[in-house]
Amino acid sequence: MNIEQQIEKLREQINQHNHQYYVLDDPLIPDAEYDRLFHQLQSLEKANPQLVTADSPTQRVGGKPLEAFGKITHQVPMLSLANAFSSEELRDFDRRVREKLNVEIVSYAVEPKLDGLAVTLMYENGRLVYGATRGDGTTGEEITGNLKTIPSIPLKLYGSVHPAILEVRGEVYMPKKGFEEFNRNAAAHGEKTFVNPRNAAAGSLRQLDPGVTAKRPLDIYIYALGQVDQGALPDNHTDVLHQLQEWGLKHSPLLDCVQGVEALQAYYEKIAGLRSALPYEIDGVVYKVNDYTQQAIMGFVSRAPRWAIAHKFPAQEELTTLEDIQIQVGRTGALTPVARLAPVFVGGVTVTNATLHNMDEIERKDVRIGDSVIVRRAGDVIPEVVGPVLAKRSTDTEKFVMPDSCPVCGSSVEKMPDEAVYRCTGGLYCAAQRKAAIRHFASRRAMDIDGLGDKIVDQLIERELIKTPADLYRLDLQSLAGLERMGEKSAANLIQALSDSRQTTFARFLFALGIREVGEATAVSLANHFITLGALFEASASEETLMAVPDIGPVVASRIKHFLQEPHNREVINQLISDDIKIHWPDPEKPALQPFSGLIFVLTGTLQGMARNEAKQQIQSLGGKVAGSVSAKTSYVIAGDKSGSKLDKAMALKIPVLDEAELLQILKNPLSLSDIQR
Numbered sequence: 001m002n003i004e005q006q007i008e009k010l011r012e013q014i015n016q017h018n019h020q021y022y023v024l025d026d027p028l029i030p031d032a033e034y035d036r037l038f039h040q041l042q043s044l045e046k047a048n049p050q051l052v053t054a055d056s057p058t059q060r061v062g063g064k065p066l067e068a069f070g071k072i073t074h075q076v077p078m079l080s081l082a083n084a085f086s087s088e089e090l091r092d093f094d095r096r097v098r099e100k101l102n103v104e105i106v107s108y109a110v111e112p113k114l115d116g117l118a119v120t121l122m123y124e125n126g127r128l129v130y131g132a133t134r135g136d137g138t139t140g141e142e143i144t145g146n147l148k149t150i151p152s153i154p155l156k157l158y159g160s161v162h163p164a165i166l167e168v169r170g171e172v173y174m175p176k177k178g179f180e181e182f183n184r185n186a187a188a189h190g191e192k193t194f195v196n197p198r199n200a201a202a203g204s205l206r207q208l209d210p211g212v213t214a215k216r217p218l219d220i221y222i223y224a225l226g227q228v229d230q231g232a233l234p235d236n237h238t239d240v241l242h243q244l245q246e247w248g249l250k251h252s253p254l255l256d257c258v259q260g261v262e263a264l265q266a267y268y269e270k271i272a273g274l275r276s277a278l279p280y281e282i283d284g285v286v287y288k289v290n291d292y293t294q295q296a297i298m299g300f301v302s303r304a305p306r307w308a309i310a311h312k313f314p315a316q317e318e319l320t321t322l323e324d325i326q327i328q329v330g331r332t333g334a335l336t337p338v339a340r341l342a343p344v345f346v347g348g349v350t351v352t353n354a355t356l357h358n359m360d361e362i363e364r365k366d367v368r369i370g371d372s373v374i375v376r377r378a379g380d381v382i383p384e385v386v387g388p389v390l391a392k393r394s395t396d397t398e399k400f401v402m403p404d405s406c407p408v409c410g411s412s413v414e415k416m417p418d419e420a421v422y423r424c425t426g427g428l429y430c431a432a433q434r435k436a437a438i439r440h441f442a443s444r445r446a447m448d449i450d451g452l453g454d455k456i457v458d459q460l461i462e463r464e465l466i467k468t469p470a471d472l473y474r475l476d477l478q479s480l481a482g483l484e485r486m487g488e489k490s491a492a493n494l495i496q497a498l499s500d501s502r503q504t505t506f507a508r509f510l511f512a513l514g515i516r517e518v519g520e521a522t523a524v525s526l527a528n529h530f531i532t533l534g535a536l537f538e539a540s541a542s543e544e545t546l547m548a549v550p551d552i553g554p555v556v557a558s559r560i561k562h563f564l565q566e567p568h569n570r571e572v573i574n575q576l577i578s579d580d581i582k583i584h585w586p587d588p589e590k591p592a593l594q595p596f597s598g599l600i601f602v603l604t605g606t607l608q609g610m611a612r613n614e615a616k617q618q619i620q621s622l623g624g625k626v627a628g629s630v631s632a633k634t635s636y637v638i639a640g641d642k643s644g645s646k647l648d649k650a651m652a653l654k655i656p657v658l659d660e661a662e663l664l665q666i667l668k669n670p671l672s673l674s675d676i677q678r
């Protein structure tokens with residue numbers, strides 16, 4: 001084989017692997033092997049520059065930066081697409097087609113409508129000679145050098161027989177993942193980010209230096225023919241697209257051919273359901289009369305074919321005015337800026353609020369009150385402000401500043417240097433934090449109190465009917481029925497729901513407390529590890545004992561410690577499990593070690609270090625019983641300060657008496673009980 005033949009063979013191999021990889025998604029060789037072939041070709045071409053051709057795979061990024069783009073006049077105009085925004089408009093379209101064609105049912109080629117940039121590719125004798133943007137449909141910009149950098153665009157078609165002139169049209173797009181990666185990178189380097197993948201694709205193709213375009217993750221789907229000369233093609237659209245794919249020009253994998261308007265509607269719904277899972281952005285589906293003879297009968301109106309229509313999804317991005325930025329105070333005191341917007345219909349709903357996440361985000365996006373902003377609502381995701389339209393900004397806007405005191409309670413606001421969030425330091429003094437804490441406590445996955453909605457919680461806090469979760473259980477019918485949006489029936493239902501909620505699980509109870517960093521999973525770990533509240537209370541004295549629990553690290557341990565060692569929190573918890581409220585959960589499976597089984601304890605007087613209930617729980621968890629009065633059966637009396645008649649009776653019956661220090665000791669080390677007997 002001479003050099004020329006070697007080069008030609010390498011080019012064919014590389015083209016084939018490109019096709020397998022980028023068009024068929026089915027690589028035949030590992031990347032490293034591909035790289036070796038490519039490198040081999042590069043070396044041969046370097047040594048023999050006279051043999052380099054424009055369609056060699058090495059020439060994808062060959063072009064030099066341009067001064068400006070040239071103009072291309074489209075021999076066959078690039079038409080636009082009419083839109084249908086509803087099923088009614090879709091039915092109208094199908095009815096017009098059937099009437100004009102005088103048929104009962106029509107075959108349609110169907111595919112998603114990509115949100116990218118329309119381009120045309122001209123092949124002469126199987127070689128890419130130029131590529132251009134759609135422009136105004138008649139003339140576009142010549143961007144051959146940039147298009148050649150897109151790996152899925154063949155520089156040379158596969159197969160040996162193609163029309164001498166073959167022009168195809170398609171949509172260049174940037175996959176979502178590539179878009180996000182590009183933006184992350186750009187942001188990290190302080191460079192310009194793009195607001196959406198569509199702009200990113202357009203911006204990348206508008207680069208004068210193909211070397212820049214080559215670094216952008218772009219791809220293409222072919223969806224139409226342009227000029228075709230000297231060569232036969234099938235007589236319908238889907239067959240043509242399949243033929244083009246064999247030549248290396250790939251179409252959407254979701255391309256289909258369906259019959260009748262019901263099938264169009266079903267396809268629309270199927271693709272709408274797939275939308276968020278697709279690796280690229282789409283904004284609807286496109287239907288085209290499949291038969292070319294029928295297309296010709298339909299003809300055109302102004303600049304759009306009568307035989308095709310785009311059935312659009314509700315827009316996911318709209319423009320509106322940012323009327324105000326308000327601060328919301330969350331359960332942990334975090335201040336979240338919320339955008340108040342002029343109402344706008346986006347993603348299928350009317351949006352008036354959108355999150356701005358945090359101060360870093362506001363600064364990065366530079367959004368200001370009064371700006372025209374792009375609002376985005378994709379799928380079920382909460383609406384967000386994408387960014388301002390700077391061209392529309394008036395001169396008198398000012399940068400937003402975080403208030404230095406809490407807008408709800410006036411406490412000072414602090415920011416940890418390593419955190420993006422600002423926090424209100426008011427804790428449960430702050431009504432906003434109290435409301436959020438109560439809402440969390442009552443939520444479905446916590447105490448599951450049915451009927452305690454946000455509006456009710458707001459009123460209860462504002463009217464100071466409650467301050468803590470424990471107060472909820474002390475509400476009566478009368479005070480509840482006095483609230484707005486609350487009838488007597490719903491008040492009674494709420495009282496019942498509160499009562500029902502008292503039967504819960506240890507893990508739910510822990511989760512409901514709203515300890516920072518303690519989510520459902522951590523609550524379950526804590527419950528499984530400590531079994532009883534008493535054991536958890538005791539362990540919370542030090543981070544080390546807490547860190548013995550799987551998945552609990554120093555940060556979470558410190559949060560738990562602080563929360564449980566806080567006297568106010570302890571008090572609320574003790575109220576919740578007290579005899580008045582009686583929040584309870586099924587007894588845990590008895591621990592293997594039950595050193596107190598068969599023993600009966602009586603508690604008397606006040607304990608200093610723990611509540612009576614806690615002591616009771618801990619004794620029970622070790623298998624002991626706690627009785628209310630002293631009798632001959634009593635094994636031990638635990639006497640705190642100011643114990644009265646029970647202590648006297650114990651003395652009389654010669655029942656051993658332990659003080660608080662001894663109680664702590666036996667709880668810690670139950671086997672030491674025998675040592676303490678007097």
Ligand code: D41
Nearest residue numbers: 079080081113114118171223224286308
């Ligand atoms: O996916 C698309 N964005 C898409 C655009 C598509 N799948 N099909 C299209 N078909 C046409 C006709 C019917 C005119 C050949 C189109 C477009 N046009 C189009 N894209 C931009 C302007 C027109």
